[in-house]
Amino acid sequence: MLHAFCLILFFANFNCYLAKQWLSEGDSCVVNKTNENGICKFLSNCPSEQAKLKLNIHPTLCGFKGNNNMPIICCPEARPVIQTRQLGDIADEMCRNYSQYVFTEELSPLSIINAASIKIYQCPFEKLPLILGGNASERYEFPHMVQLGFGDKSRIKWACGGSLISEQHILTAGHCVNPENLGLVQYARMGFINVDDTENKQQFNIIERTVHPQYQAPSPYNDIAVLKLEKKPKLSLFLRPACLYNKREVPGHNAIVTGWGRQSEHGPESKVLLKTVLQYYNQSYCNSIFQRTITLRSEGIKEEQMICAGYESETRDACQGDSGGPLQIYSTREGYYMACMYDIIGVTSFGIGCGRSTKIPGVYARVSNYVKWIEDIVWPQ
Known part of the structure; x- marks a missing residue:
């Protein structure tokens, strides 16, 4: 009955x-x-x-x-x-799966023995207006953020960022896989905002490193890579994957860059995850800044591969240590439970110093250009 x-x-x-x-x-x-x-x-x-x-x-x-x-x-x-899938179909489906981690389970208030638990929507942040500026991140605010480590396990050097994009994979920059003077990337830690926080921090060995086949250092073109963790982390409100943005045109005018990098070009690295809202710069202006640099030579900024973003009124920028970290926007997907997710639109690639001038933007690998390549690595089935 x-x-x-x-x-x-x-x-x-x-x-x-x-x-x-x-x-x-x-x-x-x-x-x-x-x-x-x-x-x-x-x-x-x-x-x-x-x-x-x-x-x-x-x-x-x-x-x-x-x-x-x-x-x-x-x-x-x-x-x-379907023999030929649509671009981003797999990433989009997995993104919706991972969004379920914004729910928590609580015991039913009904006084019934063995009553089923209740799922409660627990988005820990609100979609704030993307107002230009920067400050410390809030707890839970960027649960996909990853810090990458190099060297001996007894004295790890944490020197690049990344984004958790699946249960076992990290998206980062190609130049973060084997940077000069640091050697091969070996470790990844995640689940925290403050590096001194040990309560929810999870750390793993990296067992696979896949750099885009057309990336050739020191050239910044195709500066993107995927890393695989030794085992799957425990996903929760503190730690869950972000989504891959798969459309050519990015909505709005601003995006958020995050990282534990230096707070100025020669300053100390931050212990707390910092966030900065940047605005997009067009290709022609970006080319006028970067085409004369040695690494770009005559090819200039390739708009299909790169996004330029900076801060017009102050010297805010990604800096050393932020490489490989995400340039992100709030998710554009439908569904109220998607409101707590991020779309990764770019991977921090390079700049001229950092924060030297209000007129010099940073350059980010455009994720939408690489979605199928990423899907084939992360979700080959």
Whole structure:
């Protein structure tokens, strides 16, 4: 007999609903959040929802069957096999999966033995206007931020940044993989804002390094790389992947750059993650600054590969130690649970010093130009 309250689930903490009428096995259904059409099935007969459950993404409940009240879930209809996928399809789907980590689970307030837990939306920050300027980041604000380490494990040099983009992969700059005088990147730590915070910090060895095949130092073209961690970190509000922005044109006029780098060209590195809102510069102006430099020579700024961003009224900029870190915007994807996610639009690449002039922007690798290359490495299946 159905109760007014949600029935108890014996083997998983599914979402709980007050049901007016349960569906039966074989009935048509609609998957919550994605609005996909589906068929009501036992979980054991739905491999796609089994895989999502391992990511703590709970299926849509259809009803129950038998004396043991075995749950029946909404299994999405199989998608037709497409030989050529659309750019960013895989990254977008995974981004939506990772957004589930903005939810936390709490015990049901109902006084029922073994009552299912309740998922609560816990976005720890609000979308603030992208007003030019910079200051310290708030706790939880950039949960995808990663710091990269070099050298011997007994005295690691933390000298580059990166972004967690999957359960086991980091996006960074090509020149951060094997920088001069530091050697091969070996370590990654994440889950914190202040480097002295040990409560939620997680540190891992790096086991794979994939630099873009057309990157050739010291040239800054195609300055992008993907790193693989030895094992998967524990994802939570403190630590979860960001999304990859896959469109050529970037919305708005401003973006956020973050890092633990130097606060001035010859100053000390920051112990606290800093954020700065920058504005985009057009290609012609950027070329007038950088085309004369040795590394660019006659090729200049390639707009399809690069984004220029700086701060017009003050000398704010990415600096030494920020290389490889993200240039990001608030997610543009639909769905209220996506409001707590970021789209990575650029990877910090190079500049002329840092903060020398209000008229000299920094240059960032344009992520949308490399999305398929990234997908093939991170999600090859």
